[in-house]
Amino acid sequence: MQEDRIVAHVDMDYFYAQIEERDDNSLKGKPVVVCMTSNRENSLGAVATSNYVARKQGIHSGMPCVQAKSRIKDLVMIPVRKDYYRSVSDSIMSVLEGFSLKMEVVSIDEAYLDITGRTNFDEATEYAERIKEAVLKAENLTCSVGVGDNKLIAKMASGFRKPDGIKVVRSGEKLDFLGPMDVRRLYSVGDKTANALESLGIKTIEQLRGASLDSLKGVLGDSKAEKIVAYSKGVDDSPVNERERTQIGRLMSLKTDSDDPEVIKAEIPQIVESIAGRLMTSSKVFKTVTVVFVLEDLSMKTKSHSLPSHAKSEDIILEEALELVDEFVRTSELKVRRIGVNVSGLEGDKGQKSLGDWF
DNA sequence: CGACGTGTAAC
């Protein structure tokens, strides 16, 4: 069994809620949820993260805050402070950089570290311990660390002993580690895929491993089928890579559902402003502008337009977005619930003038 | 092939 790579996955424990707990001792031991608040009239928004006290009482991410509150009488609800969490995250990521030259930041609270050459499987637990100590020392927050010979195993391992845990899975242990798990826990298996698998009588990862590839392809498509079968065997050759953003977007709820183009367009300038700001700080140029509509039935529609060449100006995003809203509203039957804008086809701004910059 | 639109998944 080849243990030619060693990859660690570091996952912060209940990140937002843990930060709030850390900053306010009176929260310890109480059920806490951090809420994303929409600007809607009749909504308290949804749960972004909950601490483990709340989770034990059935609270989970995405749950409407009203529902969470009705379930737990003394629930502490805290509004998200995304910018603050981002700064904490930046600090943690710079700590992690000290443990690997090849790091992939997956999200605000998660990163892969290629630690090949930095440690070996016999000492991996101690190495993970050192990572956890460094994070604790720097930010007084706990995380969970998984180690394996690829990203998939590292990811599955970090989730195994959460919170505040370490799990090292050696190459020879991969199959036994994954086998008994519910397929739903396999990375890249969500609701739809799990239901499709269930229709084939597949419940565990071991069963997925033994299933006929052809029948899987029939239900999931070639690419997805091949991918999850490889995963079920613990196979994942994808490298740990720094990621570059390829799109930047923002979506927001309207105060009330509307089919009035002027009401919808009124939200666009501030959305575009925030995108342009992020585009600027990351010094990127874009090729395509997309407007996203979530309709009253919660279905999602998009309208996009690609420019003849890359651009970076806020005015172009605004102009394109407004035009796309008009186009959409002309043909839509349903009211709009949420509106968003997205720029994609991002590339580093090398500073050369592109035609669009002057308009 | 590039552009456009949808679906799925993870956070």
Place this chain on the structure above:
DNA sequence: CCTTTTACACGTCG
């Protein structure tokens, strides 16, 4: 009927 943001695969059209 519940939020936000990003990635990626895939189908279709010209």
